[in-house]
Each structure stands twice: as structure tokens, then as C-alpha cells.
Amino acid sequence: MSSNLTSSAQGAERLDLPPFAALRAFEAFGRCGGIRKAAAQLRIDHTVVSRHLRTLEAWLGVSLYDRDHTGGLTFEGRRYHARISAAFREIAGATREVMSGQSPGELRICATPGFAVNWLASRLPAFRARFPNIDLQLRPTDDDVDLERREADVAIAWSDEPGGPARSQAVEAQEFARRPGFAVASPAYLSTIDPILTPADLLNCNLVHEEDPAQWRQFLADNGVVSSQELPGTVVWQSNAVLEAARGGDGVALTNRFLVRDDIEAGRLVPVGPPQARGFPVGGGAYWLLALESRWTQTPIQEFRDWILAEAAAVPE
Known part of the structure; x- marks a missing residue:
């Protein structure tokens, strides 16, 4: 009886798992775009790649690539390749993780500098107190983070696109914080200029620009102010520097509650305009949390995701 069960189990496994060499050749073929390119990457003869592809097609009972016309993947081939590629990336990532000695309780986070700082x-101390077994690494960066190459476990990005930041199909994303943008300045700067009573009065201020005037032009337009004149102000290259310039009294900056809540509570920055204006708020972008779809529910990613969603929800509008 035991022997029969073992044989059945082995047969079921055989039906679910094609030969690994054939899968590897197919993954490389679809990624590289040709048999010879795949062979060069795998360092095997192109005839071996062709044989592996035929073996896999016979095993599956479907055609995976078009031999007569484009030489590319068929519809079924593209659909299958997407799943196989994701599995190979996960295997590669797990291998790098083991080889690098990364702890299962380690969480590496990359985040936009303004949000991170x-x-x-x-x-983070509150997170560590709640999850003492998770070792956190936080890297502020404006660079695109390649989650598939395990440059980080989680990325936090800002985007004003409805669907969030651009990403591959292997990456899951969730919007967790959307708050209006508004204008702030230091009390010291505001004491040196005429009162700001309407959005149009901002044209008479020194505006602190992040990279270029585009954000300020959009903000003014959203508040009904369209101007063809060159916008005055200082240009800096990161949201952290924008806020630091505003704190130092250089002018008026654009921001959101996540970046300046502590500054406003401490009186370092205040929303510009009359009290009811509260910085002339307009709809802006949102912060998104990204991780590999294959790891989306894994601990500690799941715990960090639940925690940051709750923390973000507590930030006032």
C-alpha cells in the first residue's frame, strides 16, 4: 500500500513539474528574444536550446513559439513565460538571500528622501518596539529601486499617476497615503513680506522649487492662477532641501502633511494665507508601497505594510 501511494505521489509531481533544463531554456529564450541569444547566455549550443523547447512543448501539449513567422512567443507562450520568469526570479532572489546571509527577519526599505527623513x-522606534524580531534598514533614495534584483524588500515611492509608479508585472503596489499639497513658509520669512491673502499673492514671493518650476505652475493653476511670467525663486534638487530652505526663511515651499506635520506643530513652518486658507490646499499625488507580488504576504513585509497603513491613516487631512 505504501509503495502504491509513493508511486502515485511521484506521478502527481511528475505531471506538475516539467524538466528543469527545458524550463530554464524556455525562460532564457523568452527573455533574450531568440534561440541563439538564449544559448549564448546559458553557454550551451543553440541546438540544445531548440531540443529543450521541443521537449517542453511536447510535455505541455501546446506550441510556445512561432516557428513560421516572427519566431516570438505564442499567446500561450507569453502567458506561461510570465509565470515561469516570476518563479525563476524568486529562486534567484532566494539564492542571493541565502548566499548573502540575509536574515529572514531583516527588512530593507528604500523610500523617497523627504518621506524617509x-x-x-x-x-521607526515605534515599529521596532512592536516588532522587536525584525531588523530594519532604511535607505532614503530618489533612484528607481529594482525589487526583482532584491535591491530592497520594500520600496516607498511618490506618484501623481492614478495607477501609481511605473513597475513590472512582478511588483505589487498599494497606495497608502494621499493628502492635499499646500504651501508653507517660516514665520521669519512671512514677517518680511506683505500678507498673502490670495493664491495670486504667491507670485510676489520667493518660491522654493524642487528641480524646476513645474510643480509650482501646476499648484497655482489648480488654485486658479495662470501666469506666463517667469516664476521667482530658488531651485533645489530634493524635497529635503526644499523644506530646509523654507525652514531657513528662503521662501515658500510646496509640501504635504506627511513631510511637515512635526514642523507645523513645532512652529518652524506655517501654512501660508489667511487662517481659513490653510496653505491653499489642492489635490496632489500619493505615497505607494511596493514589493514583489510573490513576497507581498510574507513576514515581515506583511507586518510592515499593516503597520504603515495604520500609521498613515492617523495623519490628519
Whole structure:
């Protein structure tokens, strides 16, 4: 009886798992775009790649690539390749993780510098107190983070696109914080200029620009102010520097509650305009949390995701 069960189990496994060499050749073929290119990457003869592809097609009972016309993947081939590629990336990532000695309880986070420095970093002690077994690494960066190459476990990005930041199909994304953008300045700067009573009065201020005037032009337009004149102000190249310039009294900056809540509570920055204006708020972008779809529910990613969603929800409008 035991022997029969073992044979059945082995047969079921055989039906679910094609030969690994054939899968490897197919993954390389679809990624590289040709048999010879795949062979060069795998360092085997192109005839071996062809044989592996035929073996896999026979095993599956479907055609995976078009031999007569384009030489590319068929519809079924593209659909199958997407799943196989994701599995190979996961295997490669797990292998790098083991070889690098990364702990299962380690969580590496990459986040936009403004969000990392002005909001997230000060709240990490609360996260560590709740999850003492998770070792956190936080890297502020404006660079695109390649989650598939395991440059980080989680990325936090800002985007004003409805679907969030651009990403591959292997990456899952969730919007967790959307708050209006508004204008702020230091009390010291506001004491040196005429009162700001309407959005149009901002044209008479020194505006602190992040990279270029595009954000300010959009903000003014959203508040009904369209101007063809060159916008005055200072240009800096990161949201952290924008806020630091505003704190130092250089002018008026654009921001959101996640970046300046502590500054407003401490009186370092105030929303511009009359009290009811509260910085002339307009709809802006949102912060998104990204991780590999294959790891989306894994611990500690799941615990960090649940935690940051709750923390973000507590930030006032």
C-alpha cells in the first residue's frame, strides 16, 4: 500500500513539474528574444536550446513559439513565460538571500528622501518596539529601486499617476497615503513680506522649487492662477532641501502633511494665507508601497505594510 501511494505521489509531481533544463531554456529564450541569444547566455549550443523547447512543448501539449513567422512567443507562450520568469526570479532572489546571509527577519526599505527623513525615520522606534524580531534598514533614495534584483524588500515611492509608479508585472503596489499639497513658509520669512491673502499673492514671493518650476505652475493653476511670467525663486534638487530652505526663511515651499506635520506643530513652518486658507490646499499625488507580488504576504513585509497603513491613516487631512 505504501509503495502504491509513493508511486502515485511521484506521478502527481511528475505531471506538475516539467524538466528543469527545458524550463530554464524556455525562460532564457523568452527573455533574450531568440534561440541563439538564449544559448549564448546559458553557454550551451543553440541546438540544445531548440531540443529543450521541443521537449517542453511536447510535455505541455501546446506550441510556445512561432516557428513560421516572427519566431516570438505564442499567446500561450507569453502567458506561461510570465509565470515561469516570476518563479525563476524568486529562486534567484532566494539564492542571493541565502548566499548573502540575509536574515529572514531583516527588512530593507528604500523610500523617497523627504518621506524617509521627515516622517518615517522618527516613527521607526515605534515599529521596532512592536516588532522587536525584525531588523530594519532604511535607505532614503530618489533612484528607481529594482525589487526583482532584491535591491530592497520594500520600496516607498511618490506618484501623481492614478495607477501609481511605473513597475513590472512582478511588483505589487498599494497606495497608502494621499493628502492635499499646500504651501508653507517660516514665520521669519512671512514677517518680511506683505500678507498673502490670495493664491495670486504667491507670485510676489520667493518660491522654493524642487528641480524646476513645474510643480509650482501646476499648484497655482489648480488654485486658479495662470501666469506666463517667469516664476521667482530658488531651485533645489530634493524635497529635503526644499523644506530646509523654507525652514531657513528662503521662501515658500510646496509640501504635504506627511513631510511637515512635526514642523507645523513645532512652529518652524506655517501654512501660508489667511487662517481659513490653510496653505491653499489642492489635490496632489500619493505615497505607494511596493514589493514583489510573490513576497507581498510574507513576514515581515506583511507586518510592515499593516503597520504603515495604520500609521498613515492617523495623519490628519
